[in-house]
Amino acid sequence: MVSAAHKRLLIVFTLVLVFLFVRYVLFHGAILTPPPEPKRSPGAPVLVSVYYEALCGDSKHFIIKQLLPAFRQAAPLMDIELIPYGKAQTFINSDGGYRFECQHGNVECEGNMYHACVIEAIENPQTRLNMVACMIRDNRNPKEVMLKVTK
Numbered sequence: 571m572v573s574a575a576h577k578r579l580l581i582v583f584t585l586v587l588v589f590l591f592v593r594y595v596l597f598h599g600a601i602l603t604p605p606p607e608p609k610r611s612p613g614a615p616v617l618v619s620v621y622y623e624a625l626c627g628d629s630k631h632f633i634i635k636q637l638l639p640a641f642r643q644a645a646p647l648m649d650i651e652l653i654p655y656g657k658a659q660t661f662i663n664s665d666g667g668y669r670f671e672c673q674h675g676n677v678e679c680e681g682n683m684y685h686a687c688v689i690e691a692i693e694n695p696q697t698r699l700n701m702v703a704c705m706i707r708d709n710r711n712p713k714e715v716m717l718k719v720t721k
Contacts, residue, residue, distance in 0.1 A: 688702060689702065
């Protein structure tokens with residue numbers, strides 16, 4: 571059997587919880603505020619951000635076999651953001667400079683940098699993606715491949 575003191579304590583506890591819930595809802599607007607407006611207007615292209623690595627076989631396969639064909643078929647529906655970084659790590663040196671470590675070694679870090687330069691320099695999305703796809707096909711010597719592709 572529950573004593574009267576326990577019943578009162580349970581009622582007070584319940585009231586405090588209800589009060590806190592109502593206060594939270596009113597001050598944070600969890601229920602009363604409408605959902606935020608979308609950042610892109612309806613019908614705007616979908617932003618597709620692709621983090622990849624210059625020497626990664628999976629990245630190569632995705633860009634050549636999936637992303638490039640999809641973009642060729644639906645370019646007006648997509649904004650592609652290419653980020654050649656993947657599983658790399660960034661460290662700040664004691665002199666304030668940066669050092670990168672890439673999953674597939676220093677050649678991949680070099681390749682990522684050349685890819686980033688091409689991505690930054692080429693404005694046309696189709697041309698940019700074509701160049702990245704061409705570079706990633708055979709990227710064992712990143713500088714040589716970049717120079718060959720940019721001719």
